[in-house]
Amino acid sequence: MNLSAVPHFLDVDDLSAPALRRVLDRALGWKENPGKVPDLLDGQAVAAVFEKPSARTRVSFEVAVSTLRGHCVTLRGEELGLGSRESVADVARTLASYCTMIGARVFDHRVLEEMARLGGIPVINLLSDTAHPGQAVGDLLTLEEHLGGPVEGRRLVFIGDGNNVAASLALAAALTGLEMIVSSPPGYELDDSVVERARNLGGVVELVADPFDAVQGADAVYTDVWTSMGQEAQNEARIAAFGAYQVNAELMAAARHDTLVLHCLPAKRGLEITDEVIDGPNSVVWTQAANRMHSYRSILVELTGEDS
Numbered sequence: 067m068n069l070s071a072v073p074h075f076l077d078v079d080d081l082s083a084p085a086l087r088r089v090l091d092r093a094l095g096w097k098e099n100p101g102k103v104p105d106l107l108d109g110q111a112v113a114a115v116f117e118k119p120s121a122r123t124r125v126s127f128e129v130a131v132s133t134l135r136g137h138c139v140t141l142r143g144e145e146l147g148l149g150s151r152e153s154v155a156d157v158a159r160t161l162a163s164y165c166t167m168i169g170a171r172v173f174d175h176r177v178l179e180e181m182a183r184l185g186g187i188p189v190i191n192l193l194s195d196t197a198h199p200g201q202a203v204g205d206l207l208t209l210e211e212h213l214g215g216p217v218e219g220r221r222l223v224f225i226g227d228g229n230n231v232a233a234s235l236a237l238a239a240a241l242t243g244l245e246m247i248v249s250s251p252p253g254y255e256l257d258d259s260v261v262e263r264a265r266n267l268g269g270v271v272e273l274v275a276d277p278f279d280a281v282q283g284a285d286a287v288y289t290d291v292w293t294s295m296g297q298e299a300q301n302e303a304r305i306a307a308f309g310a311y312q313v314n315a316e317l318m319a320a321a322r323h324d325t326l327v328l329h330c331l332p333a334k335r336g337l338e339i340t341d342e343v344i345d346g347p348n349s350v351v352w353t354q355a356a357n358r359m360h361s362y363r364s365i366l367v368e369l370t371g372e373d374s
């Protein structure tokens with residue numbers, strides 16, 4: 067098999083802008099008409115590897131596979147021993163002998179790249195230290211549903227850590243014409259390489275240090291935990307650094323009255339976001355969680371290359 071012909075989804079920009087548009091439209095179409103979902107994975111197995119905990123991603127990915135009539139085999143990182151019990155390459159080749167796709171949540175993004183290079187089947191990033199593309203696609207779907215149309219020309223403001231979630235959102239925004247503002251404390255900004263990658267895709271990405279300036283004119287305000295999985299040893303330092311970047315009623319008062327509030331979850335309530343805001347009338351976090359399944363289902367189909 068020509069490995070370069072195998073499509074992967076390691077980050078959002080593995081999709082072209084038209085392919086991302088197709089993924090979003092298909093996801094919404096099937097959300098509205100579940101009876102139209104085809105049995106494209108009938109008789110096929112998909113592996114899902116988790117080196118880190120998960121609620122939404124694991125369940126939504128498994129359900130997405132099963133609604134396409136496929137079978138998902140979920141494995142915890144510790145039982146596979148990626149890179150310790152066995153090399154990543156040998157695990158990838160083994161999984162590829164039973165499965166037609168591999169999804170994986172990993173500590174080190176390079177593990178996904180190695181799987182993609184050696185497995186010979188599509189690899190889907192279910193979150194890595196640098197990217198969470200399935201989340202970003204589901205979030206675009208959520209924005210389009212709640213804003214009532216394409217996100218092009220809208221303004222998304224991310225408050226907090228310039229982390230994996232922010233990075234994939236910046237690429238997703240660039241591919242769809244959504245303007246993205248990221249407001250982070252010094253030392254925790256979105257990586258320069260991600261800003262450059264998004265701008266090279268034609269995206270408008272700006273870093274604005276003051277969160278109150280950043281939320282001006284926002285159609286949506288997004289936040290995520292200050293300490294991501296794998297960074298637990300930095301927790302105290304991060305809590306000290308991020309104090310002024312809490313999404314609370316005072317900050318939201320500087321935005322519009324109808325500005326949407328997003329969070330990928332899990333949330334540390336009382337740190338990056340207050341109960342009042344996450345449970346408030348502008349919060350769309352439960353639509354976001356639900357849309358994880360709709361977006362994975364559409365991404366899986368995109369990777370099969372079947373026109374549907």
Ligand code: CP
Nearest residue numbers: 120121122123330331
């Ligand atoms: N948002 C998200 O990826 O949630 P989980 O970590 O629970 O999968």
Ligand code: NVA
Nearest residue numbers: 229231294295331332
């Ligand atoms: N940035 C968070 C997202 C969790 C869904 C993490 O990586 O832990």
